[in-house]
Amino acid sequence: MSASGPKPASPFRQPKAVWAVAFACVISFMGIGLVDPILPALSTSLKATPSQVSLLFTSYLVVTAVAMLFSGFVSSRIGAKRTLVAGLVIIVVFSALAGASGGINGIVGFRAGWGLGNALFIATSLAVIVGSASGGFAGAIILYETALGIGIAIGPLLGGELGAISWRGPFFGVAVLMAIALVATIVLVQPTPKPARKASVLDPLKALRHRGLLTMGLMALCYNWGFFTVLGYAPYPMELDTHQLGYVFTGWGLLVAFFSVFGAPWLQAKLGVAKALYLNLTLFAADVLVIGLNTEHRTTLIVAVIVTGCFIGINNTVTTQAVMTVSPVDRPTASAAYGFVRFIGGGLAPYFAGKLADHWNLHVPFYVGAGVVVLGIVILSTGHRLLAEAERAQAADAAHHSASADKEDELVRQAEAEDLGSAT
Known part of the structure; x- marks a missing residue:
């Protein structure tokens, strides 16, 4: 081991199956921001109010939240790969149906079906990546959040380009890309054995009895409320066309991706889990307040919206690691319980934002x-001790995998030296 200490294993040295799931994650997360550039166009074309259009987020995320409770139930009976495939098939079908719909109510309904597939896929994909990835738990989370960030960044750009042709374009675009992700998953992901114990629908709810998981879930609900208020309602006061909105939210998404991968680990290393979250959430709340104060000042509004990507990227990575570490239950159950609580906040926020603006x-x-x-x-401050325990557990995991990586590198060097000796 060198004097500078062990080198952490790279999160980007992964088996093909992990890359296949990560690619599917990119496409899945594109669906979050894909509709953002077309929200005003939908409101105009379909003669719907902003609060009605915001139901695109509400139906999608609330159904995702509730369906999270069933993800473990399904995957423990048919296996992780089949659950991934089922989720992708549902997304392909319902995104295509949304594109073919003739009214706002139909789109909202099909987005709800899309949310069902999304829940099956998201909860299972995180568990598959964490379980199959090399380089340790933290590296697996960074890879997952990288996929999230890239998907969020590309989604608005693609949505803006396709939406400029027709508001139907983004929905059909997702259907095609998800079909590609479906093929990649079928070909590259190996079938996984079914768990010895079949999960119950009530397992995620029972897991929320654990204070640490509940605390982190409620914090994430509040954070997602702010997140999806910005994502679902900020396009209206900007008064930009579809292309311009796509560029704005692409800039926002690129910051999400960058700070998920680089900003979050750096800030966490400097401050620790708890302080990093306190600082990040405080800055995020201040930024959302700036947006509220400047809805009539377009330049300030656009800059403030793009900057929220920094705080969203950091929070996504640090919180996901903390949740998976602090929870005493298996990771698929923890993911389902956490997703159930946090997506409720994301689903309700755009709808209530529309109602508040109307009144x-x-x-x-x-x-x-x-x-x-x-x-x-x-809420987060009430679980400070649990966060400290989670931080110690993460440090132990990182040290273990760093030592393993050093040992593996040493064995490789020894083998190369032996081969060189034999050759000479």
Whole structure:
């Protein structure tokens, strides 16, 4: 071992199956931001109010949240690979149906079906990546969040380009890309053995009895409230065309990706899990407040929206690691329980943002969003001791895998030296 200490294993040295699932994750997460550039166009073309259009997020995320409770039930009976395939098939079918729909109610309904497939895929894909990836637990989470960030970055760009042709374009685009991800998953991901114990639908709810998991879930609910208030309602006061909105949210998504991969590990190493989350959530709440104060000042509004990508990227990575570490249950159950709670916040926020704007003005949804994020900080503070325990566990995991990586490198060097000796 060198004097500078062990080198952490790279999160990007992975088996083909992990890359196949990661690619499917990229496409899946594209669906989050894909519709953002076309929200005003949908409102105009389908003669729907912004609060009606916001139901595209609400139906998608609320169904995703509830269906998370069933993901472990399904995967423990048919296996992880079949669950991934089933989720992808559902997304392909319902995204295509949304594109073929003739009215806002049909799109909202088909987005709900899309959310069902999304739940089966997201909960299972995280468990598959964590279980199959090389380079340790933290590296697997970084890889997963990298896929999330890339998907979020590309989604608005593709949505803007296809949406400029027709509002139907983004939905059909997802159907085609998800079909490609489906083929990659079928070909590259090996069947996994079914768990010895079949999970119950109630397992994720029972897991929430654990204070650490519940605390992190409620914090994430509040954070997602702010996140999806920005994502679901900020396009309206910008008053940009479809192309321009696509570029704005692509910039936002690139920051999500960069800070997920590089910013989060750096900040966590400097401050630790708890302090990193406190600082990040405080800055995020302040940024959402700035958005609320400047809905009539386009340049400031656009810059503030793009900057939220920094805080969202950091929070996604640090929180996911903390949740998986602090939970005493198996990771698929923890993922389902955490997803259930946090996606409720993401689903309700855009709908209530629309209602608040209808009753008051465009500033109020963002004021409320900032306040809910602050509430998340308060909730997080009640689990400070549990976060410290999670941090110690993460440090132990990182040290173990760093030592394993050093040993593997040493064996490779020895083998190369022996081969060289034999050759001479």
